[in-house]
Amino acid sequence: MSEKVLLVDDxxxxxxxxxxxxxxxxxxxxxxxxxxxALAMLEKESFDAIVMDFKMPGxxxxxxxxxxxxxxxxxxxxLLTGYATVEKTVEAMKIGATDLLEKPADLESxxxxxxxxxxDKMLLVEKKTEEKIKDILQRFSG
Amino acid sequence: MEHDNRHMDMDGxxxxxxxxxxxxxxxxxxxxxxxxxxxxxGDLAVNAQNRSLPIDPRKALGISEKIRNQVARADTMIxxxxxxxxxxxxxxxxxxxxxMVHLVAGLAARIIRHHGVFLTVTPATVPCRLKVHRFGxxxxxxxxxxxxxxxxxxxxxxxxxxxxxxxGMDPKVPEICFTLDPVPTGGWDTLFDQPKDLDMRxxxxxxxxxxxxxxxxxxxxxxxxxx
Numbered sequence: 001m002s003e004k005v006l007l008v009d010d011x012x013x014x015x016x017x018x019x020x021x022x023x024x025x026x027x028x029x030x031x032x033x034x035x036x037x038a039l040a041m042l043e044k045e046s047f048d049a050i051v052m053d054f055k056m057p058g059x060x061x062x063x064x065x066x067x068x069x070x071x072x073x074x075x076x077x078x079l080l081t082g083y084a085t086v087e088k089t090v091e092a093m094k095i096g097a098t099d100l101l102e103k104p105a106d107l108e109s110x111x112x113x114x115x116x117x118x119x120d121k122m123l124l125v126e127k128k129t130e131e132k133i134k135d136i137l138q139r140f141s142g
Numbered sequence: 143m144e145h146d147n148r149h150m151d152m153d154g155x156x157x158x159x160x161x162x163x164x165x166x167x168x169x170x171x172x173x174x175x176x177x178x179x180x181x182x183x184g185d186l187a188v189n190a191q192n193r194s195l196p197i198d199p200r201k202a203l204g205i206s207e208k209i210r211n212q213v214a215r216a217d218t219m220i221x222x223x224x225x226x227x228x229x230x231x232x233x234x235x236x237x238x239x240x241x242m243v244h245l246v247a248g249l250a251a252r253i254i255r256h257h258g259v260f261l262t263v264t265p266a267t268v269p270c271r272l273k274v275h276r277f278g279x280x281x282x283x284x285x286x287x288x289x290x291x292x293x294x295x296x297x298x299x300x301x302x303x304x305x306x307x308x309x310g311m312d313p314k315v316p317e318i319c320f321t322l323d324p325v326p327t328g329g330w331d332t333l334f335d336q337p338k339d340l341d342m343r344x345x346x347x348x349x350x351x352x353x354x355x356x357x358x359x360x361x362x363x364x365x366x367x368x369x
Contacts, residue, residue, distance in 0.1 A: 010255070011171050013208065017178040024185055055167065057256045082170035103170045104177035 003118045004028045006045075008038045008052040009080070018051075018107075025111050035064035042071055048118035049098070051110065054081040054088070062095060069096040074124040076117030080105060153338050157281050164252040165223045172216040179209045222248045229276040237279060239270040239316055243307050246283045257291035259303045266309035272316050272363060278345040283318065285342060286361060289333060290320045310362070321358035333359055 005027050009015050012033060019029040030045070032038040036058055038050065050068065054061035065077060076098040081088065084102045092100050098117050101110060183205050190197045226249055243263055247254070254261050272279065287305065294303040301324055310317025334343060334350045343349060349364045 011175065013212075014171065014175050014178065017175065017182060017208075021178060021182055021185060055256075057258055080174075082167040104174040107178070107181055 002026045002028050003048045003114050004030075004046075005114055006030050006032060006038060006041060006047045006050045006052075008032045008035065008050060008056070010034065010053060010056040021107055022111070025107075027111070027114065035059040035061075035067070038064070039067055039071065042068065042075075046072075047075065048121055049076045049078060049114050051078045051080060051114070054079045054092070054100070062091065065092060065095045065097055074121050074128070076121050078110070078113055078117060153342065154277065154281060157284060160253070161223075161226060161249050161284070165219060165249060168219055168252050169216060172212045172219070176209055176212045176216075179205050179212070218248070226280065229280055232276065234273050234275050236271055236273050237276050239272055239279070239318060240266045240309060242276070242279055243283055243318065246280055246287060247307075250284060250287055254287065254291060254305075257295055257303070259291050259294055259305055261287065261305045261307065264306060264308040268309075268311060268313045270309040270313070270316050270318070272346075274346045278342070282342050282346055282348060282361065285334075285339060286318070286320055286359075290322055290358075293326050294322060294324075296326065306358075310360075315362060317360050317362040319353050319358060319360040321353060321355070323357070325357040 003026075005022060007015055007019055007022070007029055008031070009018075010033055015031040015033065019031055022029045030041065030047070032041055034056055035052070038052065052061070052064065056064075059067070061079065061081075065079070068075060068077060073096075077096065079092055079097050079100045080103050081100060082103055084100050089100045098120065099113050101113070183202065186197050186201060186205075189195075222245055225245060240263070247261055247263055290305045291303075294305070304323040306321040306323070308319045308321065310319070334340070343361075347364055348361045351360055351362065352358075353360050
């Protein structure tokens with residue numbers, strides 16, 4: 001099954017061309033031009049991964065990351081940035097980013113990271129479901 | 143005095159850093175789009191080879207046009223950044239204020255966009271020239287734009303925020319005016335009152351006042367110009 005990705009960037013031309021190339025690689029891609037729009041879309045649809053620019057007008061990357069993670073903790077977020085400093089990478093990872101790639105990014109390595117992100121998300125969902133089942137069984141046996 | 147100079151120098155370096163960061167970020171975005179377009183051309187070639195079909199010339203032309211557009215955007219930005227970098231070359235000289243405003247608008251486009259603000263520059267009806275240190279003037283205009291954006295940040299989120307830059311009608315009294323929309327309530331008296339702002343204004347001999355319509359502020363020359 002193909003990966004369903006939400007691509008977020010304030011450069012419309014970048015969104016158009018990236019989504020075209022990602023779709024050519026079998027992914028299903030939806031786009032948003034701001035973190036606010038991405039958050040609104042997440043309320044209605046589920047995705048395997050988000051690929052998001054770190055610096056956009058309006059809500060900044062760190063705040064967007066926090067909001068998305070609080071809304072969908074299992075969602076995998078890959079950040080794109082102009083300059084990936086060690087400090088920025090560590091900060092983003094601490095909040096829950098899956099990875100941080102520097103622009104211009106290599107699409108093949110991004111595609112591999114998205115595949116991995118989908119697998120990681122499925123593992124997390126499975127783990128959550130197992131815990132729920134365990135909890136229900138414990139309640140019944142107790 | 144020596145302390146004050148150091149203070150001003152540090153501010154100048156901070157300003158240079160902010161502009162450099164914004165410009166290099168934009169450059170990375172241009173490169174990313176060029177990179178993806180080049181990748182798309184590669185995808186087209188691989189597809190054509192796999193299917194033994196020719197490359198669609200219209201599609202290839204469209205991509206090459208997009209690459210050219212991004213190269214033009216990057217070229218404009220580099221030229222602006224180069225002019226900015228050379229603004230420290232000379233002491234006082236006669237400068238075209240309108241040109242300086244356009245330069246700041248171009249260099250700070252990313253920063254302005256981040257505030258969700260649209261900045262428009264109204265062409266000057268009479269020449270607006272000042273004998274001034276170019277870098278100092280650019281710094282003050284940048285600070286004025288930053289202040290205007292911050293004032294508008296406090297307004298309603300869902301309204302269109304605009305800053306209109308215009309110039310005075312009297313060539314003997316050069317003036318740069320910033321009109322804000324939506325109009326904020328009050329706060330004009332405390333503009334540019336921080337020590338670093340006072341230093342910045344003193345350096346280019348300019349003062350600040352509320353504009354005639356009360357919906358913005360103007361920077362004007364307080365020293366008679368013998369340019």
